[in-house]
Every structure is written in C-alpha cells, then in structure tokens.
Amino acid sequence: MQDFTFQNGTKIIFGKDQEQVVGQETVVYGKKVLLHFGGGSIKESGLYDRVVQSLQEQGVEIFELGGVKPNPRVSLVREGVTLCKENRIDLILAVGGGSVIDSAKAIAIGVNYDGDVWDFFTGNASVADCLPIGVVLTIPAAGSESSAGSVITNEEGAYKRAVGHETMRPKFAILNPVLTYTLPSYQTACGITDMMAHILERYFTNEKHVDLTDRLCEATLKTIINNAHTVLEEPTNYHARAEIMWAGTLAHNDLLNTGRIGDWGSHDIEHEISGIYDLAHGAGLAIIFPAWMKYVYKHDVNRFAQFANRVWDVEIDLNDLEKTALAGIKKTEEFFSSIGMPVTLKEANIDDEHFEEMARKGTERGPLGNFVKLQETDVYNIYQLAK
Numbered sequence: 001m002q003d004f005t006f007q008n009g010t011k012i013i014f015g016k017d018q019e020q021v022v023g024q025e026t027v028v029y030g031k032k033v034l035l036h037f038g039g040g041s042i043k044e045s046g047l048y049d050r051v052v053q054s055l056q057e058q059g060v061e062i063f064e065l066g067g068v069k070p071n072p073r074v075s076l077v078r079e080g081v082t083l084c085k086e087n088r089i090d091l092i093l094a095v096g097g098g099s100v101i102d103s104a105k106a107i108a109i110g111v112n113y114d115g116d117v118w119d120f121f122t123g124n125a126s127v128a129d130c131l132p133i134g135v136v137l138t139i140p141a142a143g144s145e146s147s148a149g150s151v152i153t154n155e156e157g158a159y160k161r162a163v164g165h166e167t168m169r170p171k172f173a174i175l176n177p178v179l180t181y182t183l184p185s186y187q188t189a190c191g192i193t194d195m196m197a198h199i200l201e202r203y204f205t206n207e208k209h210v211d212l213t214d215r216l217c218e219a220t221l222k223t224i225i226n227n228a229h230t231v232l233e234e235p236t237n238y239h240a241r242a243e244i245m246w247a248g249t250l251a252h253n254d255l256l257n258t259g260r261i262g263d264w265g266s267h268d269i270e271h272e273i274s275g276i277y278d279l280a281h282g283a284g285l286a287i288i289f290p291a292w293m294k295y296v297y298k299h300d301v302n303r304f305a306q307f308a309n310r311v312w313d314v315e316i317d318l319n320d321l322e323k324t325a326l327a328g329i330k331k332t333e334e335f336f337s338s339i340g341m342p343v344t345l346k347e348a349n350i351d352d353e354h355f356e357e358m359a360r361k362g363t364e365r366g367p368l369g370n371f372v373k374l375q376e377t378d379v380y381n382i383y384q385l386a387k
C-alpha cells in the first residue's frame with residue numbers, strides 16, 4: 001500500500017427535502033451568489049423555485065447563469081468568469097449534474113486569474129485559488145459534487161480536458177435522491193456507468209496489499225449493480241435511488257483510491273470521443289471500458305479473475321484463470337448493454353474516421369493510463385476493438 005493523505009472537505013447533506021437548507025449553507029460564504037444551472041430540467045421540476053426561495057429567505061443577492069450544456073463549454077465558463085469579476089460574487093451555486101458543477105469549478109478558478117481560463121486546462125497555468133462552490137445535485141454520475149476536478153470542452157479544436165486541485169472541491173453538496181426521479185432512463189444509465197467506471201479505474205492498479213480498498217470497491221460496485229435495474233424499472237423507488245446516489249459520490253470522492261494508484265486510461269480515451277462527438281460521457285465509457293479490459297487483461301490475469309469472481313460471481317477456474325477473467329469482462333459488457341448503454345462505437349453511430357486523430361490528440365501529452373501505459377498505437381487499437 002502506498003503512503004497517502006486523505007482529506008475530502010465537502011460537507012454532504014443527504015436526504016429528502018434537504019435542498020431547503022441551501023440558503024443557510026450558502027450564506028456562510030457571503031451574500032452574493034452566482035446561480036449556475038443547465039438547460040431547463042431544474043425549472044421544469046420546480047427545484048429552481050425552491051432554491052431561489054431558500055436563498056432569498058437568507059437575504060442572498062442572486063446572479064444567474066443558466067444554459068450549461070452536457071460536455072460543458074469553455075465559452076460559457078468565460079462568460080461566468082466575467083460575471084463573477086464584475087459583481088464580486090462570493091459563492092457559485094451549481095444546481096445540476098457534473099456538467100454544471102464542472103462549469104462552476106472552472107469559473108471559480110478563473111475569477112482571480114488575469115489570463116484565459118483555458119490555460120488551466122492546457123497546463124499553461126496552475127490553479128492557485130478557487131471561489132467557494134456549493135452544489136445541489138440532480139444526477140448521480142460524475143461525482144463532481146465532492147471531487148477536486150473539472151472537465152471542460154473547448155469548441156475550438158474539440159478538446160475536452162481536465163484540471164484538478166484540492167481547492168476545487170465544493171464546500172457543500174446537497175443530495176436529495178427524490179430530485180433524481182425525473183431523470184430519463186438514458187441519463188440514469190449513463191450515470192450508473194460513469195460511477196462504475198470511476199471505481200474500475202481505481203480497481204485496476206498494480207499496487208499490491210490493497211485488500212481493504214479492493215473490497216470497498218467491490219462492495220460499491222455490487223451495490224450499484226444490485227440497484228441499477230430497480231431504478232430503471234421503478235424511477236421513484238426512493239431506497240434504490242438513494243443507494244445509487246450515495247454510491248456515485250463514494251465512487252469518486254477519493255476514499256476508494258487511498259493507498260493505490262488508479263489507471264484513468266479509459267477516461268482519457270473516452271474524453272476524446274465526447275470531445276468530438278458530444279456523446280454522453282457515461283455512454284462513451286460503456287463502449288471504451290470493455291474494449292480497454294480486453295486489451296490489457298493479460299497484464300494481470302489474477303486481478304481480472306478476482307474482479308470476475310467477487311463482483312460478478314463467476315466461479316474461479318484455477319486451471320484456466322484467463323477464462324474466468326474473460327467471463328468477468330463479458331459480464332461487464334452485458335451489464336452495460338442490459339441497462340441500455342451502447343457497447344460498440346457503431347451502436348453510437350461513430351465510425352473510424354477520427355480514430356487516428358483521437359489517438360494522436362489523446363497521447364500528445366504522454367502515454368495514457370497507469371495499469372498499462374498506453375502509447376498512441378495502443379489507443380488506436382482500443383478504438384479498433386471498440387468498433
């Protein structure tokens with residue numbers, strides 16, 4: 001096990017009606033708030049009105065910036081930075097999913113920076129400080145509500161890039177599972193896939209003697225798998241929605257990677273796809289993760305066999321561990337398919353036109369992944385396997 005420091009300062013407020021306290025939580029950081037949201041789901045559900053009321057009850061002055069798109073764009077982030085600078089905003093309140101939260105984080109790091117906020121995503125600037133961020137989460141998926149990262153798309157060049165810094169973790173995140181009842185099945189499934197991918201990225205490590213975190217990963221994966229079909233068949237099942245929502249946060253709040261080094265190759269390979277094709281991140285992962293697994297499993301057949309056995313209940317064949325490993329990969333792929341995700345690029349209407357470009361762009365800052373270091377040709381081969 002590696003040495004580690006673990007500190008996740010996001011205050012999680014979980015349960016029914018908890019958005020009512022958003023005003024009280026916000027006012028701790030000041031009276032001027034940028035209310036940041038997406039394309040309209042929060043207005044349709046009535047959440048917007050409840051949040052505004054709670055803020056007004058605390059005498060908070062509200063500035064608004066809606067219109068965040070899935071795969072959030074740097075152009076809107078720039079607008080947000082200007083708005084915050086001009087109005088001396090104290091806190092950015094993100095009401096929505098990963099895209100809204102990531103956009104809020106990008107604005108928050110850009111406010112006290114004189115250059116262009118995209119510099120943080122190219123590595124031309126380092127994050128020094130970040131305006132406080134609050135979250136009311138409406139989709140369990142990205143884990144951004146307590147993660148230190150933000151992923152933004154630059155329309156010029158179709159680059160989707162990430163930046164991370166400890167100061168970017170939200171100060172508080174309100175998680176009410178009832179708010180997820182209105183999610184379309186496709187978004188629910190994308191979220192389930194993304195949170196599973198966050199655990200898998202951590203699970204496939206070269207670190208030895210990480211039994212506790214292996215088991216925490218497996219338990220969280222099993223919980224997600226056990227509740228996935230229930231939330232799809234019964235969208236208003238509170239208990240199943242609650243399990244999925246909390247799992248989504250735990251999958252990505254960094255507890256599960258204490259003492260180990262995760263892979264993250266599949267995420268980077270996927271970001272090239274959603275950067276160009278504007279595909280939902282979870283859907284891209286359902287395609288790329290099984291292909292990545294098929295490409296690298298021989299690197300550590302034992303770990304893949306353990307995964308197959310403990311997560312998918314595949315019986316271990318001690319005479320043929322490879323067979324066990326492959327059965328686990330197949331189960332993963334079948335599961336993604338069973339919740340309505342595409343598992344091939346073809347199913348997502350993506351052909352091989354940009355394979356070379358994506359492999360080149362993806363590796364231009366060095367090889368991808370840690371479990372196995374992937375060069376440009378490897379990434380290209382994985383796109384081929386995902387066809």
Ligand code: NZQ
Binds near residue numbers: 069
């Ligand atoms: O925009 P609105 O109208 O709100 O609709 C959204 C959006 O169309 C809708 N939605 C959200 N909550 C809803 C709802 N519809 C009905 N009822 C609700 N309760 O769902 C759609 C998708 O929203 P989005 O925020 O894009 O989803 P998600 O949370 O999956 O976020 C995806 C983004 O997060 C990034 C991804 O790359 C992607 O850009 N990630 C961020 C990470 C991080 N910061 O730590 C890590 C992840 O690996 C990921 O890369």
Ligand code: ZN
Binds near residue numbers: 198
């Ligand atoms: Zn993800």
